[in-house]
Every structure is written in C-alpha cells, then in structure tokens.
Amino acid sequence: MRMSKLLLKTLRESPAEADLISHQLLLRAGLVMPLAAGIYCYTPLGWRVHQRIEQIIREEMDRSGAQEVRLPALQPIELWEQSGRDKSMGETLFRLSDRRERGFALGPTHEEVVSFMASRAIQSYRDMPVTLYQVQTKFRDEQRPRGGLIRVREFTMKDAYSFDADWEGLDRSYDDAFNAYVRIFDRAGVPVIPVQADSGAIGGKDSQEFIFLTPSGEDQILLCPGCGYAANQEKAEFQLPPALPGDPQPMTRVHTPGTKTIAELASFLAIEPRQTCKAxxxxxxxxxxxxxxxxxxxxxEVKLKNLLKASDLDPLEDAAVRAAGLVAGYASAVGLERVRIVADVSAVEATNLVAGANEVDYHLQNTNHGRDWKADLVGNFALARDGDRCAVCQSPFETRRGIEMGHVFKLGTVYSESMGVNYLDESGERRPAVMGCYGIGVERMLAAVIEANHDDNGIIWPAEVAPYDVHIIALNLDQPEVQQAVDSLENACASVGFTTLIDDRSDAAGVKFKDADLIGLPIRVTISPRALARGGLEVRDRRSGQVEVLDPDATLARIREVRAAG
RNA sequence: CGGGGUGUAGCUCAGCCUGGUAGAGCGCUUGCUUUGGGAGCAAGAGGCCCCGCGUUCGAAUCGCGGCACCCCGACCA
Incomplete structure (x- = not known):
C-alpha cells in the first residue's frame, strides 16, 4: 500500500477526550474515529489490525476443533422471553420493533440463538461433543461507555458455545477452549492471567476470566503471592478476620450522638470496628x-445476590428506607419485624456487637444473634479486600486492577433446558445437553495490545497483529535509483508474502519518521540517496530502535527474523 | 442514575470575569523552495462560538432550561 493513496490522518496532538494511552494512540495513529459514545468507525489501517486479531482467533479456535457459524444479530424478543433474560438483561438490551410492531432485540450475546441452532441439529449423544463459534457484532446499551475501546456499546465478540452429553465432556470442551485462549493471547502479545470469576445467578460451575492487568482496568483482582490463587474480587474466597472473643453479656442501650458511620461509632465508644454490626x-x-x-x-453484592437468588439487587432508596421504619445510621436487626433480615456469618458468629437501636443517636451494646435478633437467611458474603488472607494458604492478598479480555464458563443445562436443547442418551433417555460458553472481546484485545506494546513515540505492534509487515520510507523519490530500490524491495517482499506500507508522500523526512513511529510497524526500511551511498537500505527495528544498513537480501532475512520473533 | 469537568475553525486551545462585528498554533489549499526526526517563504480558504428561551439598543460573554462528550462512583459479560 502506498501512503499517498491510503485514507489516513494522523494527529500530532491527542484529542482531549482520550485518557487511556491506548485510546490516545488509536486516535493519533488514525486507526479509529468516534461516531458517538461507545461507537467507533475503523479506518483502513485500524480495520487491518482488527482483522488480524480475528484471524488469530479463528486459527486457534479451528485448531481446537471448534466450528465457525454465523448467527443473526437481530433476534425476536420471544427468544429472550423464553430464557427469561429479557428481564435479567434489563436496560442493557437494545430493543426495537418492526413495522408490524413485532418486538426484536439486538443481540448482546448469543446463548439463545445458538441454542436454537443446536436444538435443531443435536438429537443424539452421537451428535456431540460439538463447539460452535462466531465472530459477531454485539450490542449492549451500557450505562457508561468508557476508556476508548475498553467498554463500548457496539463491539465485536468471538463467542463460542460447547455442547456435551455430560459434565465430564464439558470439562474436556472447557479445557480445549481454555488452552486455545492461552495461545490466542500469547500470539497477539497481550499478557493475561486466568482468574476465578463469579458464575452469576445462572448458576453453573467453573468460570474463569482472562485478565490483562493494568492500573486503568475496571475490575479488582485479588492475587495470592503464597499459592498463586487469583480471583476477581466478586468471587474471591478468603479467611474472615477473627472476631473479638467473649461470652455474651447483657444488652444495654447507650447514647451515641452523631455516630452515623462505623468509624464514628467505634471512635466514640473507643472500640474496634469488628466489635460493631453494620446494617x-x-x-x-x-x-x-x-x-x-x-x-x-x-x-x-455479587455474593449476596447469588445467595438471595435475586435477579435485581439495588441500594434501597432513602424514601423507602424511611417507609420501612429504618433509621439510617442507627439501624439494626434487633427488634425489627417488618423487614426481611439477611446476615453474614460474621455477624451471626461474633458476640457482644454494638448495633443500632433503631432510634436516632442511640446504639445497643452486647447484641447477640439468636438471643437479641434472628436472621431469616444466613450466608457468606463478605467482600475480600487488600491484605485479607487467602482461604487456601492464608497469605495476605495483593490487589491489582485489570481488564477482562476473555471469559470461559461452564454453563451447565440452564439454557439447554429453557431453550430445549435435548438429546437421547445410550439408553434412549431424553436429556438436556451440557453447555459451556467462551467469549473474547476483539476491540478490547486491540486496546490491550497497544496498552502493552507502546513507547513515547507510538505503537509497537507485535508482528502477528501489525497492519503491515514493513514500513518503507522513501526519501527523494524523484531520484531514479531511489525509485528503483523501492519498487524492487516492494516486489521482493510481495513475492515472499510480506505486506508493505510505502511512504511515498512528498512530506519532509521528519514527518515520515514520526508517522512511522506512531503507526508502529515492526520494521522500518529507509531508502534514500544517503543510505544507498552507504551501500544499502537502512533497516530499523521499531522495538529496539536498532539500525543496520543492509543489502536487499539481508533486509529480507532481517524482516523474516523480526517476524518470527513476534 | 449520583458527583465532577468540558463544549469557540479539522485538532489543541485563548477570548467569557468586566457585553460592542471572531483569535492563535498545528492541520488544509495555491505557488516557490525543500527531503534524515512533525522544514522555510508568500498568499488564501475555513466558524449556527452545542441547542433553545430570556435579559439587553446589542450576547461567544450574563440568567434559566435542555443536549452532547469525558472522568469518578453505582451498575454492567
């Protein structure tokens, strides 16, 4: 491709809206253009990178035995009513209706539709195992799109779904998908770690996320330096810090003016926060x-939601708090009758806690579960935090932030039951297929590749995702020997399968070098009278900055090396 | 949905406080020159100052109401 013909506009300065480095470089290098919040256009250069990432995904999914399909983005709303997700997806689901007022949704994910396809094709245990995947546009009406390509409303997802006759089969399909993911992220140059994740109210067994660790990530990840346990904060298992021991004492009422928070209360009574009960x-x-x-x-809140088997969980609005007879800042379960009480084991097992008296400026000392109040439901839903101890080896956790690149998830039979994916087993018995689902966000990967591979001057594409293999800079193209050398290298590259981006514009040399660094192809070859006079082509490695003057054959060999090194 | 910020040329921003016919740098066009790190000279084009209502003789500027975009949180695969 000749740059004089390429639709590309690089920017010298970062647009004000860009905060993340990946966002800034995507815009400055002219790879994407925003159309609306969380909706982007891809330029020719940006789209090539997108396609190369898709290509890696396709190759590795195919290698793992998965089969590519194409499912509609436009889906009848009835499908979502059948699975019950028209409600649980809530406002995230983009809805529309056709001219006859029939309801549709723009697919945010494809469990329902793939189940439709599977239910038609899978009738016997002999039809499984099978894993289907697609690379599709997804639509989600996010409450807050953010971070350039990190959270958007229209995006490309590789989503895969496995169907097995039993849970042992699912374990194998899941492992295959997991291993494919490891190869995909490795080839694309995105360092990720697998972490335990919540499997949601749907139930299901294992669920792991592939997380790219970065301070600008939106997920909190807890890492155990002792045993290597890694989990999303919403899933992390940890050891509860111990309560203060003691035999139950008589309950007493105490005047505690102006102590609406645990910190204020503990400080006022000169006790530790763990001696109080929070409502x-x-x-x-x-x-x-x-x-x-x-x-x-x-x-x-995720664990609490799972415990309640609730599809919606929101903080109670102030008006409803008052209507329920609750006194914010001084509330507790003691003496409360009209409201359902859910307790964490920490509050049930500890003795002599200070709790609210359900009266402004008063608390109760020495409250004890069983004697003074009783929970309707008890569970384990304390949030693991930095420094809490690992449930496995008791080392203190470290916390990091990260972005979810991919998710593998043992779904089980939830969708096969609601959507009717059934088969006959060896004994002729009708059973629901056991499903798994596996997703990767293509644009998030694109953003993460840049976050992980850049310097002050611009992007440094890993060889496998670079939009072109070689950036050829032609200086003084009006001179015949330069022109001839450029044409000759272009042909030589083409004949061995290297793609080239040739800067044949009439701009000053400095402009071309700056753009080359910004665009970030792995190898830059400068062809100029000066280089030719020195006996060859000037070859520069984008990542190391190392420069060599080589003849055309050695140049090709060098390109091959860099490409192989990734 | 709560909190904060920003809307003026393609981009980055000044002007606004103190109302009086719209500015800079970069980019773009033309010509000449120029080709090793965003080069030079000259001449140009380009704006519904986010939208609406109001105050005023007069509004980019003051007031009220919207909208959009960004950040934090809530929430979300």
Whole structure:
C-alpha cells in the first residue's frame, strides 16, 4: 500500500477526550474515529489490525476443533422471553420493533440463538461433543461507555458455545477452549492471567476470566503471592478476620450522638470496628431487606445476590428506607419485624456487637444473634479486600486492577433446558445437553495490545497483529535509483508474502519518521540517496530502535527474523 | 442514575470575569523552495462560538432550561 493513496490522518496532538494511552494512540495513529459514545468507525489501517486479531482467533479456535457459524444479530424478543433474560438483561438490551410492531432485540450475546441452532441439529449423544463459534457484532446499551475501546456499546465478540452429553465432556470442551485462549493471547502479545470469576445467578460451575492487568482496568483482582490463587474480587474466597472473643453479656442501650458511620461509632465508644454490626439496606427483586454484617467488613453484592437468588439487587432508596421504619445510621436487626433480615456469618458468629437501636443517636451494646435478633437467611458474603488472607494458604492478598479480555464458563443445562436443547442418551433417555460458553472481546484485545506494546513515540505492534509487515520510507523519490530500490524491495517482499506500507508522500523526512513511529510497524526500511551511498537500505527495528544498513537480501532475512520473533 | 469537568475553525486551545462585528498554533489549499526526526517563504480558504428561551439598543460573554462528550462512583459479560 502506498501512503499517498491510503485514507489516513494522523494527529500530532491527542484529542482531549482520550485518557487511556491506548485510546490516545488509536486516535493519533488514525486507526479509529468516534461516531458517538461507545461507537467507533475503523479506518483502513485500524480495520487491518482488527482483522488480524480475528484471524488469530479463528486459527486457534479451528485448531481446537471448534466450528465457525454465523448467527443473526437481530433476534425476536420471544427468544429472550423464553430464557427469561429479557428481564435479567434489563436496560442493557437494545430493543426495537418492526413495522408490524413485532418486538426484536439486538443481540448482546448469543446463548439463545445458538441454542436454537443446536436444538435443531443435536438429537443424539452421537451428535456431540460439538463447539460452535462466531465472530459477531454485539450490542449492549451500557450505562457508561468508557476508556476508548475498553467498554463500548457496539463491539465485536468471538463467542463460542460447547455442547456435551455430560459434565465430564464439558470439562474436556472447557479445557480445549481454555488452552486455545492461552495461545490466542500469547500470539497477539497481550499478557493475561486466568482468574476465578463469579458464575452469576445462572448458576453453573467453573468460570474463569482472562485478565490483562493494568492500573486503568475496571475490575479488582485479588492475587495470592503464597499459592498463586487469583480471583476477581466478586468471587474471591478468603479467611474472615477473627472476631473479638467473649461470652455474651447483657444488652444495654447507650447514647451515641452523631455516630452515623462505623468509624464514628467505634471512635466514640473507643472500640474496634469488628466489635460493631453494620446494617445495609437493599431492594432485592422489589423487596426491601436489611443486611447485617460485622462492622469491619463490606458486603460483596455479587455474593449476596447469588445467595438471595435475586435477579435485581439495588441500594434501597432513602424514601423507602424511611417507609420501612429504618433509621439510617442507627439501624439494626434487633427488634425489627417488618423487614426481611439477611446476615453474614460474621455477624451471626461474633458476640457482644454494638448495633443500632433503631432510634436516632442511640446504639445497643452486647447484641447477640439468636438471643437479641434472628436472621431469616444466613450466608457468606463478605467482600475480600487488600491484605485479607487467602482461604487456601492464608497469605495476605495483593490487589491489582485489570481488564477482562476473555471469559470461559461452564454453563451447565440452564439454557439447554429453557431453550430445549435435548438429546437421547445410550439408553434412549431424553436429556438436556451440557453447555459451556467462551467469549473474547476483539476491540478490547486491540486496546490491550497497544496498552502493552507502546513507547513515547507510538505503537509497537507485535508482528502477528501489525497492519503491515514493513514500513518503507522513501526519501527523494524523484531520484531514479531511489525509485528503483523501492519498487524492487516492494516486489521482493510481495513475492515472499510480506505486506508493505510505502511512504511515498512528498512530506519532509521528519514527518515520515514520526508517522512511522506512531503507526508502529515492526520494521522500518529507509531508502534514500544517503543510505544507498552507504551501500544499502537502512533497516530499523521499531522495538529496539536498532539500525543496520543492509543489502536487499539481508533486509529480507532481517524482516523474516523480526517476524518470527513476534 | 449520583458527583465532577468540558463544549469557540479539522485538532489543541485563548477570548467569557468586566457585553460592542471572531483569535492563535498545528492541520488544509495555491505557488516557490525543500527531503534524515512533525522544514522555510508568500498568499488564501475555513466558524449556527452545542441547542433553545430570556435579559439587553446589542450576547461567544450574563440568567434559566435542555443536549452532547469525558472522568469518578453505582451498575454492567
């Protein structure tokens, strides 16, 4: 490709909206253009990178035995009603209707549709195992798109779904997908770690996320330096810090003016936060609940939601708090009758906690579960935090932030049951297929490749995702020997399968070098009278900055080397 | 949905406080010159100052109401 013909506009300065480095470089290198919040156009150069990432994904999915299909993005809303997800997806689902008022959704994911396809084709245990995948545009009406390509409303996802006759088969399909993912991220130059993840209210067994660690990530990841355990904060298992031991004492009422928070209360009474009981109010599927947890801990809302088997969990609005007779800042389960009480084991097992008296400026000392109050439901939903101890080896956790690149998930039979993916087993018995699902966000990978591979001057593409293999800079193209050398290298590259981007523009040399660094192809070859006079072509490695003057054959060999090195 | 910020030329921004016919740098066009790190000289083009209402003789500027975009949080695969 000749740059004089290429639709490309690089920017000297970063647009003000870009905060992340990947976002800045995507815009400066002219790879994408924003159309609306969370919706992007891809330029010819940007689209080539996109396609190369897709290509890696396709090769590795095919290698793992998965088969590519194409499913509609436009889907009848009935399909979503059948699985119940028209409600659980809530406002995230883009909805529309056709001219006859029939309801449709733009697919945010494809479990329902792939189940439709599978239900038609899978009738016997002999039809499995099978894994189907596609590379499709997904639509999600995110509450807040952000971070350039990190969270967008229209994006490309590689989504795969496995169908097995039993859970042992699912384990094998899951491992195959997992291994394919390891190869995909490695080839694309995105360092990731697998972490344990929440499997959601749907249930299911194992769920792991492939996380790219970066301070600008939106997920909190807990890492155990002792045993290597790694988990998303919403999933992380940890050892509860111990309570202060003691035999139950008589409950007493105490005047505690102006102590609406645990910190204020603990300081006023000169006690530790773990000697208090915290009350938090939620609305779970419409019903107000009071959640009790030891004062030094926070609620893990995902675990709480799973415990309640709720599809919606939101903080209770202030008006509803008052209507339920709850006194914010001084609430507790003691003496409370009209509201459902859910307690964390930490609050149930500890003795002599200070809890709210359900009266402004008063607390109760020495409250004890069983004697003074009783939970309707008890569970384990404290949030693991930095420094908490690993449930496996008791080492203190470290926390990092990260971005979810991919997710592998043992779904089980939830969708096969609701969508009717059934088969006959060896004994002629009708059973639901056991499913797994596996997703990768293509644009997130693109952003992560840049986050992980850049310097002050621009992008440094890993060889496998670079939009072209070689950046040829022609200086003084009006001179015949330069022109001839450029043509000759272009042909030589083409004949061995290297793609080239040739800067044949009439701009000054400095402009071309700056653009080459910004665009970031792995190898830059400068062809100029000066280089030719020195006996060859000037070959520069983008990553190391190393420069050599080589003859055309040695240049090709060098390109091959860099390409092989990734 | 809560909190914060920003909307002026393609991009980065000044002007706004103190109302009086729209500015800079970069980019773009033309000509000449130029080709080793965003080069030089000269001449140009380009704006519904986010939108609406109001105050005023007069609004980019003051007031009210919207909208869009960005950041934090909530939430979200």
């Amino acid at each position: 938090v109010f939620y609305r779970a599927d419409g019903q107000p609940i009071l959640v009790a947890i030891r004062g030094d801990l926070d609620v893990n």
